[in-house]
Amino acid sequence: MAELLAICNRRAGGAGEAALEAALGTLRRGADVVEAEAGGGLDGVLGACPGRDVVVLGGDGSLHAVVAALHRRGELGARTVGLVPLGTGNDFARALGLPSDPGAAARVVLAGHRRPMDLLVDDDGGIVVNAVHLGAGAEASERAAPLKPVLGKLAYPLGGLLAGVRSRGWRLRVTVDGRPLAHGRRVLMVAVGNGVTIGGGTPLTPRARPDDGRVDVVVAATTGPLARLAYALRLRRGTHLGLRDVVTDRGGEVAVSGDPVPVNADGELTGPVTGRRWTVLPAAWRIYAAEAPPAEPSGTG
Numbered sequence: 667m668a669e670l671l672a673i674c675n676r677r678a679g680g681a682g683e684a685a686l687e688a689a690l691g692t693l694r695r696g697a698d699v700v701e702a703e704a705g706g707g708l709d710g711v712l713g714a715c716p717g718r719d720v721v722v723l724g725g726d727g728s729l730h731a732v733v734a735a736l737h738r739r740g741e742l743g744a745r746t747v748g749l750v751p752l753g754t755g756n757d758f759a760r761a762l763g764l765p766s767d768p769g770a771a772a773r774v775v776l777a778g779h780r781r782p783m784d785l786l787v788d789d790d791g792g793i794v795v796n797a798v799h800l801g802a803g804a805e806a807s808e809r810a811a812p813l814k815p816v817l818g819k820l821a822y823p824l825g826g827l828l829a830g831v832r833s834r835g836w837r838l839r840v841t842v843d844g845r846p847l848a849h850g851r852r853v854l855m856v857a858v859g860n861g862v863t864i865g866g867g868t869p870l871t872p873r874a875r876p877d878d879g880r881v882d883v884v885v886a887a888t889t890g891p892l893a894r895l896a897y898a899l900r901l902r903r904g905t906h907l908g909l910r911d912v913v914t915d916r917g918g919e920v921a922v923s924g925d926p927v928p929v930n931a932d933g934e935l936t937g938p939v940t941g942r943r944w945t946v947l948p949a950a951w952r953i954y955a956a957e958a959p960p961a962e963p964s965g966t967g
Contacts, residue, residue: 668719670698672693672702673703674702674704675722689768689772700718704731712735712736721775723768725753726753729747730796733747734792737950737951742785743950747951749764755865755866755933761876779955780953780955781877782949783949786858787944788944795932797863800855800930801836803864804928805928834888836925837924838853839921840922842883842915842919843919853886853887853888857885858881858883868902868904869904879918881946884906884907920944921942
């Protein structure tokens with residue numbers, strides 16, 4: 667029988683206690699499960715259960731915290747991670763095609779198919795599982811945070827509209843594998859996507875895949891209030907890549923420098939920073955997923 671460590675986030679915004687218990691019940695029927703609460707003591711919890719694969723019952727933030735802790739401990743390649751999506755956004759679960767039903771997601775873990783995943787690491791010791799974005803997107807997340815308890819997923823597009831209309835942008839230089847993508851021009855948003863969506867389904871980097879050894883980079887320039895509003899509206903629909911002031915690239919290393927700019931990595935707000943570099947580590951960790959990966963997203967434009 668499989669031995670699992672279940673990390674439970676009972677404060678996750680997308681599901682209640684019944685959903686959590688349904689997932690745990692399914693896991694217990696197929697594995698020897700040790701339960702622990704998500705929080706600041708992850709190192710102690712992981713150290714007390716050596717060798718067990720880890721199942722995250724929570725959202726993207728909980729997954730980020732567990733993957734970061736395993737990476738920091740040098741155990742990421744040795745312990746497969748499972749995910750039962752119970753958060754507000756569940757964007758990485760969506761990229762993998764994981765079921766939204768907690769019991770069904772738990773059965774994916776028990777089925778035991780391990781899928782290698784890429785990981786982004788930055789030059790300040792941080793990691794990114796799903797996506798990192800700088801500029802108006804990070805401002806949008808900050809504006810959405812106090813609205814989430816009342817509006818849930820609707821808080822994200824509202825925050826995006828407010829930030830997109832009000833932001834004046836930042837003068838940034840962006841390179842992908844050394845190739846310039848922005849040359850110190852005023853930029854509304856820089857997105858680096860391992861996964862496809864942020865904010866509960868906004869297709870930030872619609873052509874990205876989390877296991878192809880590269881990240882997708884999107885840079886949106888700001889040209890005025892109406893153009894910023896158009897970008898915010900088309901971003902929600904995933905048609906922003908067709909805008910004249912949006913440029914894209916793909917690669918293994920992304921560097922951003924310039925004006926102090928806020929950063930959002932997997933929902934965690936940091937900064938502002940004047941420079942940061944992210945590097946892809948291909949197949950750095952494994953997650954329990956469906957045997958066949960979801961179909962590659964088609965480009966929109």
